[in-house]
Amino acid sequence: MPNHLSPLAAIVGAANLLTNAHDIAPFISDYRGRYHGAPLAVALPASTAEVAALVRYCAAQHIAIVPQGGNTSTCGAATPDGSGLQLVIAMRRMHAIRHVDAANHAITVEAGCTLAAVQQVAANVGRLFPLSLASEGSCQIGGNLSTNAGGLAVLRFGTMRELTLGLEVVLPDGSVLNQLSALRKDTSGLDVKQLFIGAEGQLGLITAATLKLFPQPGAHATALLAVASAEAAIATLNALQEAFGERLTTFEMMSEVCQRLLDKHHPGSVPFLAPWALLIELSDSGTPQALQDKLGEWLARMAFSDGVLAQSEAERSRLWQLREAMSETQKQDGPSIKHDIGVPTSAIPAFIADCDAALAAAFPGVRVVTFGHAGDGNLHYNVSYTRAGNADLFADEDAVNAIVYQQVYRHGGTLAAEHGIGQLKGHWLAQYKDPAALALMRGIKQLLDPQGIMNPGKWL
Structure with a gap:
C-alpha cells in the first residue's frame, strides 16, 4: 500500500495530520458511542484551498473521505469505518467569520464555526441567528447543514434549508462550487446549493455558508x-x-x-x-x-x-x-432506542396513541419517553426499556423500530426529521422512501461522485 501520509501532511502540515491513537480518539466514535472506526488519518485543514487539495489527492488515489464537524451525530454519519483506509477531514480549524452584512441580514461563515459562535456574532451586531440546539456549543455549521438541522425555533424560522442563502462546497473531484450569494431572490437556474443540505457529506464537503439573520427580538x-x-x-x-x-x-x-x-x-x-x-x-x-x-x-x-x-x-x-x-437526563438514566420522527402536527395525538399501544402489545410494560418540537411535528420518541432489567433492549431494536416506523408512515410521517440517516437508518430509508426519489438521489450521487469516495457506507 502506498504511503499516503507524507503527501497528506504536505497539504495541511504535519501537526495537522493526526495519526496517533490518542490524538484521533475524539474523531473515531459517534456522540452516542454506537459506532467506532479506525481511519487512515484525521486531517485538519485551515482553508478551502487545503480542503480542495486533500480531496483532489484522495480522488486521484481512490481514498474514501469522511467529512466531520463537531461530531455530535447521533446516527454515525460522521464516523469512519474500521478499515483504516478512510481519511477523516475534520473542519474545526475552519472557523472564520468571513463577512457580516447586518443591513442585508446575512452572515458568511466557515463550516467549522460552532453554532454558538455564529449566534454570538449575530447578537453582537443586533441580529439573531435563530437555529438553536442543545449541542450548539459544540456542533458546527457544516454539520448543521449536512443534516438540515432544525431545533427549537423551526416553528417560526424553519430548518437550515430555509436559513441558508448560499454555500461553498468542495466537490468530489476537488473543484470548488462557489455559491456564497446573499441574495433572497435568484431565478437564474437551479438552486444547486440545496443538493448539499441534508446530504450528510455524501455529495461534497461544505466549507462555508451564507446564512440568514433576523432582527433581534426585544x-x-x-x-x-x-x-x-x-x-x-x-x-x-x-x-x-x-x-x-x-x-x-x-x-x-x-x-x-x-x-x-x-x-x-x-x-x-x-x-x-x-x-x-x-x-x-x-x-x-x-x-x-x-x-x-x-x-x-x-x-x-x-x-x-x-x-x-x-x-x-x-x-x-x-x-x-x-x-x-x-x-x-435520559442518557443518565440509561440506554434507549431513539427515534427522531416527524408527523403532521394534526396527527401527533393519533400517532402517539397508536404507537404506544402497538409497543405495549409487543412488549408489555414498555417505557416510552416522548418529547420534542411538537410545533413542527418533530418528536423524539424513545424506548428506554422493553423488558425487566433492560438487558435485552438492543436485541429488540429491529422489532421496536419496525413498529415505530410502520406507525410513523401510517400517519404520513418521516423516520428522520432533523438528525439525519447516517449508518443507523439506511436500510429503513430504503424500505420506506419513495423508490423514484431514492433512484433520483442515487443518480445524483453517481453523477457527482462516480468513485463513491464521499462518506461511503452511509445511506446513499
Whole structure:
C-alpha cells in the first residue's frame, strides 16, 4: 500500500495530520458511542484551498473521505469505518467569520464555526441567528447543514434549508462550487446549493455558508403549561397560533415520563407533574412586560389547570433548562432506542396513541419517553426499556423500530426529521422512501461522485 501520509501532511502540515491513537480518539466514535472506526488519518485543514487539495489527492488515489464537524451525530454519519483506509477531514480549524452584512441580514461563515459562535456574532451586531440546539456549543455549521438541522425555533424560522442563502462546497473531484450569494431572490437556474443540505457529506464537503439573520427580538414571554392529553396539546398549539401568529416561536411538549425523569435526576426542578407539559415561547419587538401581559391575559382566558409564566429572565432560563436537559437526563438514566420522527402536527395525538399501544402489545410494560418540537411535528420518541432489567433492549431494536416506523408512515410521517440517516437508518430509508426519489438521489450521487469516495457506507 502506498504511503499516503507524507503527501497528506504536505497539504495541511504535519501537526495537522493526526495519526496517533490518542490524538484521533475524539474523531473515531459517534456522540452516542454506537459506532467506532479506525481511519487512515484525521486531517485538519485551515482553508478551502487545503480542503480542495486533500480531496483532489484522495480522488486521484481512490481514498474514501469522511467529512466531520463537531461530531455530535447521533446516527454515525460522521464516523469512519474500521478499515483504516478512510481519511477523516475534520473542519474545526475552519472557523472564520468571513463577512457580516447586518443591513442585508446575512452572515458568511466557515463550516467549522460552532453554532454558538455564529449566534454570538449575530447578537453582537443586533441580529439573531435563530437555529438553536442543545449541542450548539459544540456542533458546527457544516454539520448543521449536512443534516438540515432544525431545533427549537423551526416553528417560526424553519430548518437550515430555509436559513441558508448560499454555500461553498468542495466537490468530489476537488473543484470548488462557489455559491456564497446573499441574495433572497435568484431565478437564474437551479438552486444547486440545496443538493448539499441534508446530504450528510455524501455529495461534497461544505466549507462555508451564507446564512440568514433576523432582527433581534426585544421581548420574550415564556410559559410551562399542564395539559391532560396530546389532543389538548395540539388544540393549545392551534389556539396560540390563532392568537399570536408568527410571534409563537417555540412549542415543545414533554410526556409525564419525561417530567418524572427530570424530577428524579434534577430534584426540585419540575414545578408540576402532568400528563403533558408544554413549553411555549413568544418573541417580538417591544418591551418584555407588554408581551408577558398579553400571554398572561391569554392564559387566564384559557384557564389551564396548572402552569408557570416566567416573570424574569432567570425564571425563563429555569424553564428552558428543563427542556434542554431532557436528552442528557435520559442518557443518565440509561440506554434507549431513539427515534427522531416527524408527523403532521394534526396527527401527533393519533400517532402517539397508536404507537404506544402497538409497543405495549409487543412488549408489555414498555417505557416510552416522548418529547420534542411538537410545533413542527418533530418528536423524539424513545424506548428506554422493553423488558425487566433492560438487558435485552438492543436485541429488540429491529422489532421496536419496525413498529415505530410502520406507525410513523401510517400517519404520513418521516423516520428522520432533523438528525439525519447516517449508518443507523439506511436500510429503513430504503424500505420506506419513495423508490423514484431514492433512484433520483442515487443518480445524483453517481453523477457527482462516480468513485463513491464521499462518506461511503452511509445511506446513499
